[in-house]
Each structure stands twice: as structure tokens, then as C-alpha cells.
Amino acid sequence: MSLISVTLPDGNVNEYAAGITCSEVIIDVLGKKNGCVAAMVDGHERDMSYQLLDSCMIEGIKAESDAGMYILRHSTAHLLAQAVVELYPNAKPTIGPPVDRGFYYDFAMEPLLESDLKAIHKKMQEIARRNLTLERVELDEAELREHFASNPYKLEIIEDKVGAGSGSTIYRQGDWYDLCLGPHVPSTGKLMFCKLTSVSSAYWRGDQSREQLVRIYGIVEPTKDALKQTLHKMEEAKKRDHRKLGKDLQLFHIDEEVGQGLILWTPRGAIIRQELQNFIGEHLTRQGYSQVFTPHIGKLDLYRTSGHFPYYQDSQYPPLVEKDLMRKLSEEGCSCSELSNLMKTGDIDGYMLKPMNCPHHVKIYASQARSYRNLPIRLAEFGTVYRWEQSGEISGMTRVRGFTQDDAHLFVTEEQIGQEVLGCIELVQIIFEKLGMVDYRVRVGLRDPDSTKYVGDPDRWHKAEQACREAAASLGVEWSEEEGEAAFYGPKIDFVVKDVIGREWQLGTVQVDYNLPERFDLTYKGSDGELHRPVMIHRAPFGSMERFCGVLIEHFAGRFPTWLTPTQCHILTISQKHTDYANHVAAKLKENGIRVEIDDGDDTIGKKIRTHRKLHPAYMIILGDGEAESNTVSLRGRNGDQIADIPLDEFVRDICSEITKKSAKPSLV
RNA sequence: GCCAACGUAGCACAGCUGGUAGUGCGUCGGAUUUGUAAUCCGACGGUCGGGGGUUCGAGUCCCUCCGUUGGCUCCA
Numbered sequence: 039m040s041l042i043s044v045t046l047p048d049g050n051v052n053e054y055a056a057g058i059t060c061s062e063v064i065i066d067v068l069g070k071k072n073g074c075v076a077a078m079v080d081g082h083e084r085d086m087s088y089q090l091l092d093s094c095m096i097e098g099i100k101a102e103s104d105a106g107m108y109i110l111r112h113s114t115a116h117l118l119a120q121a122v123v124e125l126y127p128n129a130k131p132t133i134g135p136p137v138d139r140g141f142y143y144d145f146a147m148e149p150l151l152e153s154d155l156k157a158i159h160k161k162m163q164e165i166a167r168r169n170l171t172l173e174r175v176e177l178d179e180a181e182l183r184e185h186f187a188s189n190p191y192k193l194e195i196i197e198d199k200v201g202a203g204s205g206s207t208i209y210r211q212g213d214w215y216d217l218c219l220g221p222h223v224p225s226t227g228k229l230m231f232c233k234l235t236s237v238s239s240a241y242w243r244g245d246q247s248r249e250q251l252v253r254i255y256g257i258v259e260p261t262k263d264a265l266k267q268t269l270h271k272m273e274e275a276k277k278r279d280h281r282k283l284g285k286d287l288q289l290f291h292i293d294e295e296v297g298q299g300l301i302l303w304t305p306r307g308a309i310i311r312q313e314l315q316n317f318i319g320e321h322l323t324r325q326g327y328s329q330v331f332t333p334h335i336g337k338l339d340l341y342r343t344s345g346h347f348p349y350y351q352d353s354q355y356p357p358l359v360e361k362d363l364m365r366k367l368s369e370e371g372c373s374c375s376e377l378s379n380l381m382k383t384g385d386i387d388g389y390m391l392k393p394m395n396c397p398h399h400v401k402i403y404a405s406q407a408r409s410y411r412n413l414p415i416r417l418a419e420f421g422t423v424y425r426w427e428q429s430g431e432i433s434g435m436t437r438v439r440g441f442t443q444d445d446a447h448l449f450v451t452e453e454q455i456g457q458e459v460l461g462c463i464e465l466v467q468i469i470f471e472k473l474g475m476v477d478y479r480v481r482v483g484l485r486d487p488d489s490t491k492y493v494g495d496p497d498r499w500h501k502a503e504q505a506c507r508e509a510a511a512s513l514g515v516e517w518s519e520e521e522g523e524a525a526f527y528g529p530k531i532d533f534v535v536k537d538v539i540g541r542e543w544q545l546g547t548v549q550v551d552y553n554l555p556e557r558f559d560l561t562y563k564g565s566d567g568e569l570h571r572p573v574m575i576h577r578a579p580f581g582s583m584e585r586f587c588g589v590l591i592e593h594f595a596g597r598f599p600t601w602l603t604p605t606q607c608h609i610l611t612i613s614q615k616h617t618d619y620a621n622h623v624a625a626k627l628k629e630n631g632i633r634v635e636i637d638d639g640d641d642t643i644g645k646k647i648r649t650h651r652k653l654h655p656a657y658m659i660i661l662g663d664g665e666a667e668s669n670t671v672s673l674r675g676r677n678g679d680q681i682a683d684i685p686l687d688e689f690v691r692d693i694c695s696e697i698t699k700k701s702a703k704p705s706l707v
Numbered sequence: 708g709c710c711a712a713c714g715u716a717g718c719a720c721a722g723c724u725g726g727u728a729g730u731g732c733g734u735c736g737g738a739u740u741u742g743u744a745a746u747c748c749g750a751c752g753g754u755c756g757g758g759g760g761u762u763c764g765a766g767u768c769c770c771u772c773c774g775u776u777g778g779c780u781c782c783a
Contacts (some may be wrong), residue, residue, distance in 0.1 A: 052714095056772055143780095149712095150711085183747065238711065240710085241710090241780075246708085246780055246781095251710095253777095256775090266724065282775095285718080292754085294773070298774075349783080351728060352781090353782070428780080429774095430710095430780085430781095431780085612740085612743095614740060640740065640746095641746085642740090642741050642742090643741070644742090644744065644745065644746095645746080678744080679741080680743065682742095
């Protein structure tokens, strides 16, 4: 038998007889498997049982590594499928991939209930305990078809993915097997520590016109402890959910009688929003923006020119029609579809709730003759827009039907694009940094080189794309280029953050636009005395106040920094004879612009603390005889720490300074 | 929009196979006047998401609409 040279991660080279398995090499080197579930051989993931026939480089893949977790999840998806088929013999497994935080498997079967998961989980554990070996088997096309003869979904995959004439592999565990390329863990015993998290539905191949499948989601970890930890984290994440905290902290309300996806900002939430808007406003002024105000509606004609109507009719609220016209049309027996057609053709006019602020801002630009000396012109507005999101998509504050963008439109010359894009993203960065949001990524959306859907000259596109790239690269955070993700009217930079349950949300965006200036025939006079076309940049560093606040609530878990928190000080009296002093302290704080709430009720101090801590004020101020006599306050912080008898003036000075500095955390206790 | 589950007082929940609604917190009233995570007593509060049906009788079963949640699809 021939010998092969196997290069190890540390650079050492061992010689083995050809045909040795990954597992044997790893055990030979380490004396044990050391938690490896698979191996990386010359850059390819392989099973532990994979035989090495040629000289190669090898490295073990540990279960807890990213690649290892992926394999663990994938194998657990198989385990799930086997369990489901054993319990429901008519269920047909379709696909079951690993995903970021776990895995899922889709089955063609009768709908399941959440409560059925328990039995399935039990079955999975039973199979895991059988410790079945996962065996890779290569089959030719005919054999594959024979193995999956009763499963049309697998046959379809064989048809499409495997291709005519070629074979593929299956993985067998006990008497069950699945079509799969692997790799997998060596045996089902590695998959003990899993949990099924939810059951929902999905379409076969994500196609709405095809069969509805039952999707089961689950998670898995290499050890019991890790599973416990992950479950604990999931519980913690649930507590931070902005929908729950928003209710508990009285930040916003959604009322079904008002409408789905329409946020009512209650007084406490409104403070947070106002503070954020003030904060952005300061930076807008510094960066040379002009603030404008525009109404919530505009004529259909405006949106015909901009292109929003009727091309995006599906995602807009239906147009508003003047009442006399409506009456006349209705007397004439005009049907809804006729009305809709008349609107499309422009034969009748109406108004639209604005889906975007840009047309209004364009009109402000166009209201005067502009010169190159005026550019860039930067128009900013907290503009509320309305979009008809699909009902199933609406969620809390993060996906809504009416929202306020921290919007601005910059009208610039071609040469100014780079510098202005940079200015926009610097603003985003300043704001994210101040709020401690460091876990975000940047996506640069570029043209799909094969598509012709884009408007504007390719050379200009190229320059704008380059400007976006350079701007993104200058940020010093993770960024990626994504071809085909540009808007049809220009390249863009998106800021994406994760919420506590791992969902990613696009917040800020900066988009270059060649289209609207063209459609509205915008011009400026250049130094050459000729008229030129400006370029527009759309930007919204927070995306929308609704979504941003939703994400912020989760980011801070409801414990906002002093400058943002709705009530900064809760004054609690020891007994009712301290009410006068409490009012004195409150007045002093309010004079200094500090938001205060007093509780001078007849509850015990313990009870008051318990009540008020639920609202997470920056500080609780406890006032009794001692404080009243010496004109001091005693503080209690969020973590329960206490400081007694701080002179009132000193406290006012310190908290004011903390607020002015927009400190990340209350730090006076 | 599609699939599934869910929808009981302001909030969190209980209510078995149909017999006509309970608990805790909150609120209000009374007592208490308290020094750092629940003082005691009492009261108010629900046409059980809306509408329709089955039944002698429905929070409990069926239909339908609305909403919420988890996914899918979509997102200028």
C-alpha cells in the first residue's frame, strides 16, 4: 500500500498508508477526537470517516466552531426528519438545511401543532441514543431515483440539482436515509442536545404558487451546558423584545381600531423620539442642512412624474379622491376598477398619502433657479410616509405602515457626490457611536452588470459606485459589496443592525439617484453659463424613527441613557410629610430641564422602589427627614447601588453634565 | 397576501370532555406614615376580539371577519 504525506495545522507532516480516515489521523495526532465532528481536507469539509487517498492538508473541525455548528445543525435536521417519518409515516421530507441559529426541515404533511413537537423531540432523543452511524453512500442517478421513488420532492431535487446522468450521495442512519452532500457528524449520539423551537409553514421552494409545507425549526448545541446557555439567551432576548418593553415602559401603543402598523407614540416614547430628533437636528445644522416641512399628501400627478404611481400601487394606500368627484363618479355608476383605470390614465386626479418625501423636496429645489454656487443644497425633514405593507409582515415598531423618516435629499453636482456621500455616512457613524451601536454592518448595493434595468449613464454609475465603495471602506466596520442590490436609479449604502432575536434590520441608507432629477427636469446653472442636471442623494441615517426606536429599545433593554430616558429622576418620599421637600427638589430639577416624576403616595419605600424600578429611570431619589433637613438627596441607581446625602445643587450640576454629554449610562451612583 | 396557532378585566394568566366567569398585579376607598425589590382590609372592573350558526343552554363546538404571534412571500 502506498504512503501519503498528511500536513497538519501546525505544519508538521506525517506519513500514513493511503486510505486512512480523517478520524484515524486526528486520533493518531491528538490521541482523541478532541470534539471534532468532521475534518477540513485541502479546504473541503469531509466526514470523519473520509478516506485519505492522496497527500493532503488536514485540520479537525470542532463542534463548537462555526463550521462545526453548521454540520451539527445539518445532521440534527436529518435526525428530525427521521423522527418525523417514524412518527408520521406519510410525511415526506423535502429540504432541511442548517441556518444561522439552528436548523429547519420542511415536510409535506398534515399541519402540526406546537404541542406535537414534544413527541417529535422525544423520538429524536431516542434515535440519538441509538447512536446510529451516519454512513455516506454514493449512488448513480437510477439508484437515487429508486431510493426516493415515493418522494416527489426529492425526485425534483434530483432532477434539478443533481442533473441527468450524474449520481450523488445519500446519508444513511439505521434504516433511514436522506439525499445529501454532507458532511455529517459520525453518529446520531452527537446530537443529544437539541430542542425544537417552533413550527410554521413555508412554500415548496419558496414559491407561493406551490405546495405549502410544514416547517419545524430547532436548535442544537454540542453540550448540555451550551444548550442550556443558548436557551437562557433566548429567554433573555424575549424579555428585551421591544413589543413587550414598549408596553411595559409605556412607550408606544398600537390600536387595532386605529389600524395595523400605525404607531401611537405615548408620552414616554415621544420623549425618546424627540430627544433623538433634537440630537440629529444638531448635527444637521452643523453639516449645513436646511430643515423643511412638507405635507402628508400630494397630487397623483406629482407621483406620476416621480414614477411612484402607478408602478408601486401595490405597496401604497389607495389614492384619495375629492368628494364632489367621487359623488359624480358614483352617480355615473363607475366601478372601482374603472376608477382605478381612470386614475392610471390620468383622466381623473386625486391625492396620495406620500410613500416618500423626495417628490416634495424636489419641488422645493425646483421652486427657484439654482446656481452651481448654491450646491450642494441639503434639504432635511422628519417626514412621515405611508406604505401598504402586507398584513403578515407588520410587526411592532420595526415593520409598520406609517413611519417617520429622518430624511434628507442632497442636490449636488457630479463632482460633489463622493464628498457628500462621505458626509452622510459620517453622520450615521457619529450617531451610532454615541448610542453604542457597534454591532452593525454596511452593505454597498451595486448594479447587476447583466441587467439593463438601470437608468443613467454607465460611466456615471461607475463613478458613483466607486464613491460609495470608498465611503464604506472609510468607516472601519464590516462591509460588503452586493451586486444587483442597487436601486434602479443609483447605487446605495445600507446600514444593517441585528435585533435581539437575530433578525437583521436595515436602518440607515444613503442612495445616489440619477433618476428623479431627470424625471423632474431639475437643473442648475454652471460656471459655464449652461444648465446642468444635479444628482440627488437620498439619506436617512436612522431609516425611520419607528424602526430605530424599536431597535434602540432592544439595544438598551429599556434602560436608556440618562439623556434619552423618558423620566430621568423618580422622586420617592419616605412618608407623606416629605411631600413639600419632594416638590422643592422636583421644582429645582425641572428648572434645569430634568424630567421628574414624584411618588408621594402612602406606600412603603420598598414598595415604591419596586414599582418604579420597572420603568428604569436613570435615578431614584429617596427623600426623608435627613435629606429635607440638610437639603440633600439620596440616590438609588438601576443596579440597586445607593449614595446618601448628596447636596441638591451638586446633584443637579452632575446630572446636567451627564445629560449634556449624552453619557452612555447613568454614572452618578 | 399565504399557512398555522392564539385572542378571557389596564397587565399577566386560570377556566376539564358545552351548564352561564375566577386569581394575582394595577386602579379606587379606608386603615397605616413607613429609610431602599410587595403594610393590611374592602370595593370597582369582563355582553370571554366582532358578527353569525349549532344547542334547552357556548368563553368552551362550527362558520366568517378583525387582530396578534411564528414562518413563507414581498419590501421603491
